[in-house]
Amino acid sequence: MQDASVVCHQLGFVGASSFTGNAYYGLGTGRIWMDDVDCTGNEMDLQNCHFPGWSVNDCTHSEDAGVDCHTSTSATSTLDVRLSGSFLPNQGRVEVYHGGVWGTVCDDSWDLLDSDVICRQLGYSSAVSYKPNAYFGAGFGQIWMDDVNCAGNEHELRACPFNGWGDNNCQHSEDVGV
16 A cells, blocks of 8 residues: 555655556556565655666566555545644644544644644645644643654655654643744
């Protein structure tokens, strides 16, 4: 699924909902350029994923791959992130869904690179700013992420380094927003 997510992000979509094989969308023609592609999910485009080399394969077109991409942020339930506490859809308190529970993200170490990742995951091109100190109101319940440290090229917030799920030294007065 990570390979499919990289393809969808490269094409400008929010993410992948599924992938197919066995030429589900029909047989391709011509040269088969890639085989045994292995993405981590953080790559900006497919050619940055590990693969044996251009045109190195043991395939026929009956094995052509396909992807189904999310076309809008209406797929938020599969994205596991949302913005809350604002009347505008493009700003709010950052919340993540983990283990069947929605929770917030602490503002410790948060910067514009982290904001860019969450905004791209939600279907926006980039972040304009971020708001620490529960600017969009204090959340409640679980604080899932703390000391988030994105490089800026990740496709999902959960791919960024952080302390670990629920491992934090925060209060909801430190909930971050974008």
